[in-house]
Every structure is written in structure tokens, then in C-alpha cells.
Amino acid sequence: MAIDRRSFLASLASLGALPFTTLARADGAPTFIAARMDGANAFSVAVLDQAGAVLFTEELDARAHDIAVSPDLGTAVVFARRPGWFALAIDLTGRRRVASFAPPEGRHFYGHGFFSADGRLLYATENDWARERGILGVYDPALGYARIGEIETGGIEPHEAMLLSDGRTIAVANGGIATSPDFGRAKLNLATMAPSLVYLDTATGEVLERAELPASLHQLSIRHMAQAADGSVWFGGQYEGAETDVVDLVGCHRRGGMPALIAAPPSAYAGMKQYVGAVAANRDGTRIAATSPVGGRMLVFDAATGNVVSSRDVIDVCGVTGDGRDFFYSDGRGRLWRGETVLSEDPGVAWDNHIRRII
Amino acid sequence: MSTVATVLLMMGVFALSGVGAASADDEGGSPLPAASIAFKPLVVDALTDVLLPGYQSLAERAAEEAALTADLCREADGGRLKAARDGFRELVLAWSRIELVRFGPARDQNRYERLFFWPDPRGRGLQQVQAILATEDSSAVAVASLREKSVAVQGLPALEFVLHGTGSEALEDATDAAAAFRCRFGAAIAGAIAVTAGEIVADWTGPGGYTELMQDAGAENPLYRSHGEVVQELIKAGREQLQLVRDLKIANAIEATPEKAQPKRAPFWRSNLTVPAIRANIGAVLALVGPDGIASGLPEGKEWIGSEVAFELAQADEVLARVEGAGPWEAEVSDPESHEDLSYVLIPLGDIVSLLEDDYPAAFGLIMGFNSLDGD
Numbered sequence: 001m002a003i004d005r006r007s008f009l010a011s012l013a014s015l016g017a018l019p020f021t022t023l024a025r026a027d028g029a030p031t032f033i034a035a036r037m038d039g040a041n042a043f044s045v046a047v048l049d050q051a052g053a054v055l056f057t058e059e060l061d062a063r064a065h066d067i068a069v070s071p072d073l074g075t076a077v078v079f080a081r082r083p084g085w086f087a088l089a090i091d092l093t094g095r096r097r098v099a100s101f102a103p104p105e106g107r108h109f110y111g112h113g114f115f116s117a118d119g120r121l122l123y124a125t126e127n128d129w130a131r132e133r134g135i136l137g138v139y140d141p142a143l144g145y146a147r148i149g150e151i152e153t154g155g156i157e158p159h160e161a162m163l164l165s166d167g168r169t170i171a172v173a174n175g176g177i178a179t180s181p182d183f184g185r186a187k188l189n190l191a192t193m194a195p196s197l198v199y200l201d202t203a204t205g206e207v208l209e210r211a212e213l214p215a216s217l218h219q220l221s222i223r224h225m226a227q228a229a230d231g232s233v234w235f236g237g238q239y240e241g242a243e244t245d246v247v248d249l250v251g252c253h254r255r256g257g258m259p260a261l262i263a264a265p266p267s268a269y270a271g272m273k274q275y276v277g278a279v280a281a282n283r284d285g286t287r288i289a290a291t292s293p294v295g296g297r298m299l300v301f302d303a304a305t306g307n308v309v310s311s312r313d314v315i316d317v318c319g320v321t322g323d324g325r326d327f328f329y330s331d332g333r334g335r336l337w338r339g340e341t342v343l344s345e346d347p348g349v350a351w352d353n354h355i356r357r358i359i
Numbered sequence: 360m361s362t363v364a365t366v367l368l369m370m371g372v373f374a375l376s377g378v379g380a381a382s383a384d385d386e387g388g389s390p391l392p393a394a395s396i397a398f399k400p401l402v403v404d405a406l407t408d409v410l411l412p413g414y415q416s417l418a419e420r421a422a423e424e425a426a427l428t429a430d431l432c433r434e435a436d437g438g439r440l441k442a443a444r445d446g447f448r449e450l451v452l453a454w455s456r457i458e459l460v461r462f463g464p465a466r467d468q469n470r471y472e473r474l475f476f477w478p479d480p481r482g483r484g485l486q487q488v489q490a491i492l493a494t495e496d497s498s499a500v501a502v503a504s505l506r507e508k509s510v511a512v513q514g515l516p517a518l519e520f521v522l523h524g525t526g527s528e529a530l531e532d533a534t535d536a537a538a539a540f541r542c543r544f545g546a547a548i549a550g551a552i553a554v555t556a557g558e559i560v561a562d563w564t565g566p567g568g569y570t571e572l573m574q575d576a577g578a579e580n581p582l583y584r585s586h587g588e589v590v591q592e593l594i595k596a597g598r599e600q601l602q603l604v605r606d607l608k609i610a611n612a613i614e615a616t617p618e619k620a621q622p623k624r625a626p627f628w629r630s631n632l633t634v635p636a637i638r639a640n641i642g643a644v645l646a647l648v649g650p651d652g653i654a655s656g657l658p659e660g661k662e663w664i665g666s667e668v669a670f671e672l673a674q675a676d677e678v679l680a681r682v683e684g685a686g687p688w689e690a691e692v693s694d695p696e697s698h699e700d701l702s703y704v705l706i707p708l709g710d711i712v713s714l715l716e717d718d719y720p721a722a723f724g725l726i727m728g729f730n731s732l733d734g735d
Contacts, residue, residue, distance in 0.1 A: 184611075186603075244569075245461060
């Protein structure tokens with residue numbers, strides 16, 4: 001990865017664009033958190049206020065991916081990008097790092113995780129590559145994030161996993177793509193991949209339900225998701241089959257039913273180039289956003305009707321989180337967006353795949 | 360660049376614009392102005408000079424290899440085994456010159472994996488191939504039924520094991536019944552490769568094929584909204600290939616020291632074609648993005664970028680040629696001098712990977728997005 005600060009400046013200069021000047025003082029409460037690249041091979045996680053101004057940052061050794069925020073809003077845990085070997089806990093009140101930890105021997109992080117409803121446990125999606133199993137590693141924050149157990153996710157490559165609104169059920173997006181750290185990020189099983197959306201019971205670790213797409217769509221890797229107000233789980237896929245296949249990239253699953261892909265006008269998905277990089281619900285769960293950095297497009301769906309209510313073309317857009325009725329989102333060119341508006345732009349920064357709301 | 364196409368849908372009316380539509384730039388893959396660059400001729404040249412002849416050659420070499428292995432099965436002897444192995448070498452080199460194309464018809468029906476199931480850290484392909492040999496599975500010696508089987512038993516790594524793996528010497532023995540089965544399996548693999556390669560060629564060149572898709576980029580095109588986007592795809596393919604060669608085929612095999620080297624992590628170690636295949640990979644990237652390829656379209660003042668691609672890749676190739684001449688791959692990765700040579704090769708390859716994701720596309724007004732470059 002070598003898009004460095006110099007080239008950002010150069011490319012922006014060639015555009016005739018000027019960085020925004022943030023005049024407002026960044027003294028609000030921690031509201032958003034996101035990983036980013038902020039120089040040649042330099043990475044950090046940034047905590048932002050409601051206006052998108054940077055409150056503080058923590059330097060990272062390598063590129064990170066998603067962040068889990070504790071239910072008391074006091075702690076954020078940043079996960080390394082896959083194959084990831086570190087996680088970092090940040091005290092959001094004290095504005096400092098308080099712990100760092102690694103997966104055990106034979107496991108690596110996939111980059112996503114979440115806290116239990118009472119905040120006493122942290123779950124991280126992990127790869128047990130020797131046995132080709134997806135794992136949720138269970139860590140205890142009170143014990144310095146000691147790993148106290150693990151749960152099988154019932155599929156290969158759990159990517160995003162989340163605690164659903166009942167506070168007890170976990171939804172896991174098993175992307176289905178096997179990798180091995182011996183071969184970096186190379187995809188080893190595209191011909192036979194079998195993604196799934198699996199529900200697990202936090203209390204017992206048992207698989208409650210397993211949802212799969214029809215066999216003809218076994219190459220649509222289910223990777224990111226969000227829960228809508230009605231409890232349904234919306235997911236975004238990345239298609240590994242032929243570019244010329246026309247595939248609906250966003251789906252919705254209600255417990256006990258079959259997952260349904262959400263139809264949209266063909267041009268809507270075509271602009272996503274078979275790739276969804278992040279999915280989020282707005283604050284009241286009535287709208288779902290899916291972003292595609294590859295296509296430079298964000299689609300917003302009405303969660304009740306499945307209709308596309310908005311399509312925005314934003315180059316390299318990816319990180320997205322709910323913001324009132326609409327969404328707060330970021331792109332790889334240093335911009336933060338609220339709804340239709342660019343809030344700020346820092347040409348020295350590339351916002352990474354995910355952004356999380358703290359409050 | 361604060362104006363970005365934003366289309367709000369109201370009243371059920373659906374109207375979408377492509378990336379960059381707001382900047383009224385219909386030639387760039389991004390809204391950066393690049394009006395002075397004629398992307399279409401670069402696309403046409405890449406298709407005519409690199410991609411299509413590459414696939415054509417693959418299909419031809421595969422057909423030849425199918426004939427050579429069939430000949431060996433008909434009348435086994437040392438000369439015919441050598442001919443089949445020589446044919447395999449030509450086939451591997453042909454593949455290595457087109458391996459960088461990870462888009463288009465090769466992605467359809469798992470054709471890429473059918474041809475080149477690699478990497479395979481668990482040795483699944485080997486296990487399946489050995490099981491076929493051990494059981495003399497009759498469905499593996501006919502092309503059609505072989506193609507119904509696992510992708511791992513119908514491509515180049517499988518054929519390599521048949522022709523160069525343990526027990527392959529018996530292929531020259533006309534009286535060995537097990538070798539006779541092995542030979543027929545090899546001939547079926549070569550035939551399957553020829554069919555797969557032929558399908559790819561057909562899907563590129565046929566009416567409405569991928570060649571037309573790339574040549575006819577534009578607002579109405581379902582895949583490529585501009586020729587700039589196609590050029591971006593090609594640059595990305597070159598970059599990915601170099602990164603894969605660097606990280607997975609070389610760095611991963613040589614490790615930090617000669618003592619730690621893992622030569623079998625690289626492809627084609629059994630046939631000692633690892634280095635020739637890598638050199639063909641690099642040669643293909645040079646043909647695609649070097650001064651005679653896409654770099655010929657670099658704007659004035661940016662020609663140095665093409666020269667740098669050519670210079671650095673020539674450096675890498677020169678050192679690789681030395682390693683190839685020094686001895687077999689398995690031995691050379693653990694040889695201190697060759698190990699040092701191979702470690703050195705990582706530097707120019709890394710430089711060009713960086714160039715291809717940064718200054719090179721930027722000179723064309725194209726952006727390799729941070730989030731879109733390597734997905735997650």
C-alpha cells in the first residue's frame with residue numbers, strides 16, 4: 001500500500017482543490033471513530049466529534065479495519081486488517097490507549113468485532129486457518145483482554161459479526177473465502193466457496209439458524225451487515241464470479257425465512273461493480289446504506305419497502321454509519337460526509353473501510 | 360474537487376450518473392481531467408498486442424500439449440516423455456504470459472482456477488490427483504468428465520504432477536500399466552486445459568465478447584463507462600501480478616534466510632519452471648504497462664515513468680536469469696548467492712508495484728482508490 005501523503009497532495013493539487021480549513025475548535029464529545037492512513041505507510045485511528053473534527057488520534061503499527069465500541073461508550077477496540085495480528089483498546093474518556101492484545105497462536109483477526117450487551121466480553125472474528133474454521137474469539141476486558149474462549153461460526157471466513165438488538169443473538173457474515181497467512185490475502189477456494197449468514201446464541205455458543213443463498217450465488221461473499229428497525233439483518237456482498245453476471249448485491253434476512261436479495265434498477269447495482277464494502281443502518285433503523293468504493297457509489301434503501309431512496313456517487317466511498325435519518329460517511333480521499341454535504345477534507349488522510357458511531 | 364455527482368431519487372424516478380459524470384469527463388475512469396489522453400488506442404493496443412495473442416497462444420500450446428501427451432500414451436518412450444515435458448514448459452510459459460488477466464472470461468465458470476489452482480497451501484490438489492492415480496478413476500481420463508471434477512485436478516499443477524511428480528519416470532515405460540493410466544490422465548488434463556483456454560478465447564473474441572466490451576466503453580456499456588476505466592483495470596492487473604509475483608511467489612518462498620527457504624511454496628517447482636514462469640509473468644507486465652504498452656500514452660513530461668518501469672523490470676529479469684542459470688529452483692533458494700539475488704529482486708518489483716498504484720495512474724489522471732484498491 002503506497003498511496004502516500006505526497007501523492008495525495010500532488011493529485012489534489014492537480015485537481016485545483018484546496019483542503020478545507022476547519023475553523024471550529026475540536027472540543028466536542030467523541031462521536032465517531034475510524035481507522036485511516038495518514039502518510040506513507042502510516043496508519044492511525046481517529047476519534048471525531050459530531051462535526052467530524054478530529055478530537056484525538058492513536059498511531060497504529062499497521063493498517064486497521066473496524067472498531068467495536070463498548071456499551072458504556074467508554075472504550076473502543078480497533079482491530080487490525082486481515083490477516084490481522086493486533087487489537088488496540090482505547091479509553092475514549094481518557095483519550096489514550098489502555099491495552100493492546102493479539103490473537104493466539106494459529107489464529108488471526110479478520111478485522112471486525114463487538115462487545116456483549118453488558119460490556120463484559122469482547123468478541124472478534126478470527127481465522128483458524130489450519131482447520132479452515134471461522135471463529136469468534138472471546139476476550140475479557142477486565143482481565144486485560146485475556147482470551148477466555150471461542151465459538152465456531154459455522155463457516156469459513158467470518159468477516160463482520162454483530163450483536164443483535166435482543167442483546168443475546170449474534171449474527172455472523174461468513175464470507176466463505178478461505179485464505180492462509182502463508183499466502184497473504186490470496187483467495188484459495190473461489191470455485192467451492194459457500195458463504196452464509198449464521199445466528200449464534202451468546203449464552204451457549206450454539207448455531208440458532210443458518211441462512212444461505214441459492215447455490216447459483218455461492219460466489220456472492222456475504223461480508224457486511226446491519227440490523228434494521230424491524231429486526232431484519234441486511235447484508236452486502238462481494239461477487240467473485242464473472243463481471244458480466246448481473247447480481248443484486250444487497251440482501252435482507254428475517255429469522256426463519258430465506259435470505260432475499262433486494263432488487264434495484266440494474267444501473268444502481270451496476271455502479272457498484274459487484275462490490276459492497278460496508279453496510280449501515282440509520283439511527284432509527286428505517287434506512288440501510290451500502291457503499292462501494294470500487295464503483296464509487298452509495299445506495300440507500302428504505303428498510304421497510306426495499307426501495308432505493310438515494311444513490312450517491314462518491315469516489316472511493318466506504319466507511320458509513322447512521323446519522324439521524326441519513327448517514328455519516330467517509331472516503332479514501334480524506335473527506336467526511338454528512339448526508340449530501342462534505343463536512344471536511346484532509347488530503348493527507350485516506351479514511352479506511354469503516355467508521356463507527358460512538359454516541 | 361468538491362463537486363461529486365449526487366443523485367437523489369424522488370418520486371420513484373430513477374436516474375443515475377456514472378462516477379465522474381458531474382465533471383463531464385467521459386474519457387477518464389475518474390473525474391480527474393485527462394482530456395489530452397486518448398485512452399481508446401491504448402485499450403485497442405493492449406488487446407491486440409498482449410491480451411488476445413496471449414490467450415491465442417495459450418490455446419495453441421494447450422492443443423499441442425494434448426497431442427504430445429496423447430502421442431506418449433500411444434507409444435511410450437523416453438523421447439516422447441521428453442517431448443511432452445518440453446510441451447508442458449511451453450504451455451506454462453504461455454499461461455504465465457496471460458496469468459495477469461484476472462478479469463473477463465477467465466473469471467467465468469471458474470476458468471482461472473481450472474487452469475491454475477494455486478496457491479494450494481493444504482495440498483488439496485495433490486491429494487486429489489494422487490487419489491485419481493491410486494484408484495485409476497476412469498472418469499478422469501476423458502476430457503468431458505474430467506472437467507466435471509474438482510478444478511484442482513484439471514489444470515497446470517495437476518499436469519505438472521503427472522509429468523514431473525513422483526512416479527512420473529515410469530511414463531517412458533510402455534509396459535507399465537499404472538503409467539499407462541497416468542499418461543491417459545495427463546492427456547485428459549492437457550485436453551481439458553485446451554478446452555478451457557478455447558472457451559476463454561471464444562468469449563473474448565466472439566460477438567458481444569469481452570473484446571467488444573472493452574473497446575466499446577462508454578455510458579451505455581454495462582461494465583466500462585469509459586476507456587479510462589479500462590486502462591485503469593489493465594494497470595491494476597499489471598500491479599496485482601507484480602505484487603503476487605513479489606510477495607507470494609518469491610518472498611514467501613525464499614523467506615528471510617537461505618536456511619528458512621520454502622521453495623515448494625512457489626508454483627512449478629517440480630518441473631523447475633518456477634523462475635522461467637516468473638520471468639514470463641514479469642515480461643507480460645512489461646508488455647502491458649511498459650513503454651511499448653500503455654506507458655506509450657503517458658503525457659508529455661511523464662515519459663520517465665515508462666522508462667522506470669522498463670528499467671526496473673529489466674533489472675529484475677537480469678537477476679532472475681542469473682538465478683535460473685545457476686541451478687534448479689529447489690537448490691537455489693537455499694544457496695546464499697542466489698538467495699541474495701532473489702532478495703534483491705524484491706526491490707525493483709516493489710518499486711514498480713508502488714509506481715503502478717500511484718504515480719503511473721496519476722499521470723493518466725486516474726485514481727487507484729485507497730479503499731477500492733484491495734478489498735476487504
